[in-house]
Amino acid sequence: MTLNFSDILQESLLSIQNASKNPYGFVGLPSGLKDLDNTLCGFDNSDLIVVGARPAMGKTGFLLTLAINMAEREIPVLFYSLEMSNPQIVNRMLSNITGIEGNKLSSGRMSEEEWENIIKVGKEMGKFPLYLTDKCDWKIEDFCKKVREDVEETGAKIIFIDYLQLFSTRERLQNRYEEVALCTRELKLLARELNLPVIVASQLNRNVENRTTGIFREKMPQMFDLRDSGTICDDANVVMLLYRPEYYTRSSEDENGNDIRGLAEVIIAKNHMGREDTIRLKFSPETGKFEDWKSYEPEVPFINRPNYEETLDNFDSLSSPF
Template sequence: MADSTYSAKKTGKRPYTSKKEQAPLTDNYGHLQPQATDFEQAVLGALLIEKDAYYQVSEILRPESFYDARHRIIYEAIRRLYLEERPVDILTVTEQLRSTNKLEEVGGPFYITQLSGMVASSAHIEYHARVIAQKATARELITYTSGIQTKAFDATQDIDELMQEAEGKLFELSQTNLKKDYTQIDPVIKEAYEMLQKAAARTDGMSGIASGFTALDKITSGWQNSDLVILAARPAMGKTAFALSMAKNIAVDQQIPTAMFSLEMSNVQLVNRMIVNVCEIKGETLKSGQLKPFEWSQLDHRIKQLVGAPLYVDDTPSLSVFELRTKARRLVREHGVKILMIDYLQLMNASGMNFGSRQEEVSTISRSLKGLAKELNIPILALSQLNRGVESREGSDKRPQLSDLRESGAIEQDADMVLFIHRPEYYKIYQDEAGHDLRGKAEIIIAKHRNGAVGNVLLTFRGEYARFQNPEEEAGLDDAKGNPFAEGGTGNDGGFNNGNILSSNFSGGQEFMPPELNNNFPPLSSGDPFAPMENNNEPPF
């Protein structure tokens, strides 16, 4: 009866069995079903003899985890007694089963007594419970994949729908098995202290991954491991440009492995934007191929920054949370990726799972992203759309609010940090109340920060290059004066520290740029790739 892996009492009696009530031992093909009935008996026996044993297995086992139908019924009776805070022993369980007319179905009082005599203690009950749970998951996989196999033979079956259905079920099963135990605080204190020491040793004051935007990093101390960061904005605000600018700062300048999942653009479109960003050649010029000699030189010189950079891009359309998790695990395992970016959340799906509304699906997606960030212990930055409430807001202040997050309030709840992009120029606001020039300015609004302060950060937005940067990096490279490649150029690389925009003399980044330096930033209607177009799905070059 009992396996040698646990200590069971030898009763000398054959356990009660009823062929009528037993689940089939094999499937239709004669394969033995995954099962561990001896472990099931050991767990039930331990629950009958020790009153606190249930709390060790309650988060691991469900009634359906048991293979033997009798054991499912008995476990449900024990669970009911615990929920009602009643004693659990042979007599109370027997009485509970009798009250529900299930006693004879499980073999009567004799079998309950037998179970209690099969183990001496609950010493190994948690291990036994995990074995039972694993066997149950294996049976679920067999059952479901058998159904998928049958459907796959059906010539009328839509294969895409079938794959989504299978994917959804696998994701559901994997989520069920993602259980993490509690931890005594001492090792956590040690880990936290070591992180504090590492942060103190860094000269830049960062405890996480620096975004490359000085003023933003001063507030956040960098993107923190296990955090879900939501970057939200209305269309045409420059969400993708911000993500690409940050990817350049992290992967190219800091050489930190970074992954970007683009659900909206192809890999080629994404890389073209990155080339525009890094090489500072206008998108329409790059698209046409009509580059001037100095632009070819500039391209040749600067594109080398991208070669060999630890930046991984994936343009899978309609990416599901299950696919993302699988790919993210592989990227972390094989390439040591330290941060994920997703463009953008609302284009993802939770395929194969049924939802009453799109809001429920988005809630599942955001919750899954937070779970993934915790599992991989890396920050995840997810771009998100805002609803039209911003546009309909009365007055000239169109700054986004948390209530503007599109399709789900769960995004706000799941996120550790919520940032908004606001560009007054988009709304034809070119000066603030104090008369400062707002052309080419972008306000990054930190609306939620679970572990720190909120606030606003001012960055420079160079629309012609799809680029966000610190105000102190301001210098035009598209004219002869600041471009070392242009005819008559000064040889000074435009204040970019010989191609590296992360110069060491940053001073904060929140001051407004003097109006005389704004000549390179025309109004929105002139040359802004994020301005409204007849077809919003077309790339800006």
């Protein structure tokens, strides 16, 4: 549909005005990670956001942390896992929130205090607007149809997918490169159609490990490391790459003697609405939780903030600068 420029300008100015009134200071959905939000200004509707990482970097934990942070803020979340079952995802979430190590949850060998914590957190999580699907053999065409139905049923505001390379397609294509390219294109079109952020995890190829210069910084991922298709970074509005220097150095310090225990870097390699940057986060491999590297003042309790839905409903009532 072709629109008059003046109408589009009016809508953009209202959106900027809405951001100034929003308690988060931006119109995108908050990640719950302050430094990440300061750079991205939240996750924007219609964006395809790719999170790339090698194994053991925590990409599933990163997606779960974001999903939990949003669900805690009463933002309806759809989470699709093509790799793990729903009970496994829930256990990961319980570990993330309680701080109880995953192996304890799997074995059930916990102290009385830990059991009480699990029960308390479980009751709170039961109120989260969080919806899980763990089907593992999706054709991308069937998946997009399912997402449309789920969004209509749940009113979800954001979609998480773990992970891209597990999709296949009904199309007869020449190679895997073309297949993954079609999948990313379909996810991009889905984000545009539903006007929601779609966050999808992606594997990286082995080039990262094969770099043999001996300098651990050479192990940092780059966009061309995204596995199976060069079109992933073309279709994505935002590309984030996870990197844990402690994992590659096998040391608690970097080359300058700085403490890197638990350090995870989120390399924002592409950001269509802002700057590229590298965000430092704390990562706990035992619980899969990501947190801000620096300490910040606690957020204003959400019970005292304007209702998220009301903020959106009142969008059209904001006064125009014209």
